[in-house]
Amino acid sequence: MRRWFPARSSPSWRLRGPSSWSIRAQSSVAATPRSRIRRRNTDQIASMASFPLVTSLTRPESNHVSGLCGRDTRMRESTTPPGRLPPRVRIAPSPTGDPHVGTAYIALFNFVFARKYGGRFVLRIEDTDQERSTASSEAAILEALRWLGFEWEEGPDVGGPHGPYRQSERLGIYQAHVQRLLDGGHAYRCFCTRERLDALRREQIEAKASHLGYDGHCRALSPDEGARRAADGEAHVVRLRVPSEGETSFFDHLRQETIGFQNEQIDDQVLVKSDGFPTYHLANVVDDHLMGITHVIRGEEWITSTPKHVLLYRAFGWEEPCFFHLGLLRNTDRSKLSKRKNPVSIFHYRDLGYLPETLLNFMATLGFSMGDDRERFTLDEMITAFEWSKVSAGGPVFDAAKLDAFNGADIRAMDVDTLHRRLLETTLAPERLRALLFHAKERIARLDDVVPYISFAFGAEVDYGPVLDKVKIKKRSRQDVIDVLERFAEEIERDPAARTFEAAALEAFSRGFCERSGWKAKDLFTLLRIAVTGRTAAPPLFDTMAICGKDRCRLRIRDLIGVLGGVADW
RNA sequence: GGCCCCAUGGUCUAGCGGUCAGGACGUUGGCCUCUCACGCCGAAAUCCCGGGUUCGAUUCCCGGUGGGGUCACCA
Structure with a gap:
């Protein structure tokens, strides 16, 4: 682990360390x-x-370690961070799906850093992908982050002096800035068609080219011709003109090292798409600058595009922020955390009854340590103890078993009244209970039966043992059943209406799915009913799914697929 | 495949040149107990490999290996 500064620097270190390094x-x-x-x-x-x-x-x-970072003469304590203080940091989620725990993880470090040094935490919505961005996703992300306890001083919902905080509302700003790049020769218009780009890509792959990327076809176009063709309405994008030689580097303040890239490795990144919207790269740099962001704390998946951002800062003549790239959360197999292999929605954790403060504490221990043996701590305690030298750069596996242990311990530590209250606010919230009773009342004879009857709406996995025979659908093999469940689970995520998980939308989607897949509604719905409830009898399927919730359904469908995988063929 | 990042038990980590390599989850043995759970006590299990620097490397440097990320008009 590297440090800002040796905490207990001995005279010998002082003599040897820096001087040998310098040579x-x-x-x-x-x-x-x-x-x-x-x-x-x-x-x-x-x-x-x-x-x-x-x-x-x-x-x-050629030292690129400049800008806001590194010139800070206040750097005397091991805990003093680089860059301009107090910091302004941001979390910039893209509203294209369920609120992701990875977003929460990155938000945590931004938030803690801002709080520690009296800075400001900004929330910005990166909705430059018109195809995939949705208002409901944005709302869900805000809700999830609030549930976890984050508060932002500036954001689309609370406003602030540097708004708007939604990139789709800042198009004019990007246009003006792109013109500056165009005028300065730092960017150029590219009229290459999708087809040409696809063909180019195929060629490069076939030729096993050392690196794939745009071939610079339109680089030589004169700005006048570019402007003329654009004025004629010809479809085009705007690309960053990356120098063909030399290297671009930046200092990663988490790793305490300079990371450099040969410019020939860097693609002429698209900055403006043909729909006129900026790409992440452009919007991110422009906004970070205009919003006065001093420290960019994000996932390490961004390391390879950071030189493009650096080039943009320089093209604009702006100071660069300090960069920190955190390790990515991983699945058990160490790949980047993904919903295929793991529950990644924050709502999954909320709806299955994890305590927000516990989830936060657990995530904190993944990349941060107190320095002593404490790993149960509050957000405030983390803020007090926080310093970058206590943050590790590796990508931690998200260990659900440990989260369970933390959560169980915290439940035990509650007094019963508190537990009772929190249960009534969440798992047994009046509206939820009422929705369940609406269906249960038709099907019970004694009030007391209501609890066993609605039990399917609670808990994570269900026991498929007693109903395993019932998933043997006539004329369908075991593999057919597995395949259809997988496909259903996959497609439902992509359906903008169905993924809201409202009963009507679910039904419409499911009936369409039957037509596409050739499955009889009766067979598929039986399968889904068993998967979701572990029973053959339940309230109407889509109401049931809606009440159980997307994350619980997803978990159980996946679980049944797993169970079927280990069962004998029929 | 090119480039980039990472590397302490199965997992998350402490460690900043000399430690019996510490803690947590998990696994496991025992105690407690009407059962289970909790709780308590104990155990097994780790420095990826090879060079170099050094009197001495888990620790610093280089190389390899392994894992990951990235190579989109997605972020």
Whole structure:
């Protein structure tokens, strides 16, 4: 683990550390023109004031470690972060699906950092993908983040001095900025068709090209011709003109290292799509600058596009923020956390009865440690103890069993009155209970039967043992059943209406699905009823699914698929 | 495949040149107890490999290996 500054620096470290580094960095730059040149943030070391020489030794002219970062002379304590303080940070989710735990994870570090140093936490909606962005997704994300306890000083719902905070409402701003890039020669219009790009891509893959990317076909177009053709209404995009030689690097403040890329590795990124909307890269840089963001704290999936962002900051003549790239949350198989393999919706955790403060604590331990043996701590305690040297850069596996252990311990620690109250607010909320009673009353003879009757609407997995025989659908093989469940689960996510999980939309979707797949409604619905409830008898299927909720249904369908996978063929 | 990131028990981590490598989850043995759960006590299990630097590397450097990310008019 690297540090800002040696917490207990011994005289020998002081003598050896920086000086040996400076020599190495210097010679490696000169002798080996490798794409990746690592060096310490020498400014920080220099600011220890013990090595006036270090700066001149290790700071080549091309040092890109500049901007907001590294020049901070307040860098005297190990806990003082780089960059301008108080910080302004942001979480910038894309409203294209369910609120993701990865978003919450990144939000946590942004939020804690802002709170620790008296900064501001901004929420910005990155809805530049017209195809996939939805208002309901945006609302869900805000709801989920609030449930977890995050509060933002600026955002689409609370306003703020740098609004609007929804990128789709900032189109004019991007247009003006693109014109600046065009005028400065930092960007150019590209009229290549989808077909040409596809063909190019295929060629590159077939030729096993070392790196795929745009071939610069339109780079040579004169700005005048580009402008003329654009004025004629010809469809086009705007691309970033990346220098063909040299390297672009940035300092990653979490890793405490410079990360460099050969420019030839960097694609001429599209900045404006043919629909006139900016891509993430452009909008993100423009907005971060205009909103005064000082520290960009995001997932490491962004590392490879950071040089494009850096190039944009320079093209505009703007100071760069400090970059921190956090490790990605992983599935048990270590791939990037995905809903195919894991519940990733924040609502899943909410609706199955995880306590928000516990989920937050658990996520915190994934990338942060107190430094001592404590791992049960509150948000406030984390804020108090927070410093970047306590954050690890590896990608942690999201261990659901440990989350369960934390949650169980916290439930035990509650007094019964508190537990009772919280249960009434969530799992047994009046509206939810009422919805269940609406269906239960038709089917019970004694009031007391209501609890066993509605039990399917609670808990995670159900026991398929007693009903396993019933999923043997006539003329359908075991594999047919597995396939149709998988396909159903997959397609429902893509259906904009069905994924709201309202009964009517679910029914419409499911009937359409039957037509497409050739399954009889009766057979499919039986299957789904068993998957979702573990029973052959329940209230009307789509009401049942709606009450159980998307995440519970998803979990159980997946669970049944798993059970079927281990069962003998029929 | 190119580029980039990461690397301490199965999992999350502490560790900042000399430690019996600490904690947590999980696994496991026992105690407690009408059962289960909780709780308590104990156990097994880790420094990816190879070079280098050093009197001494889990720790610093390089290389390899492994894992991950990224190569879209998605973010």
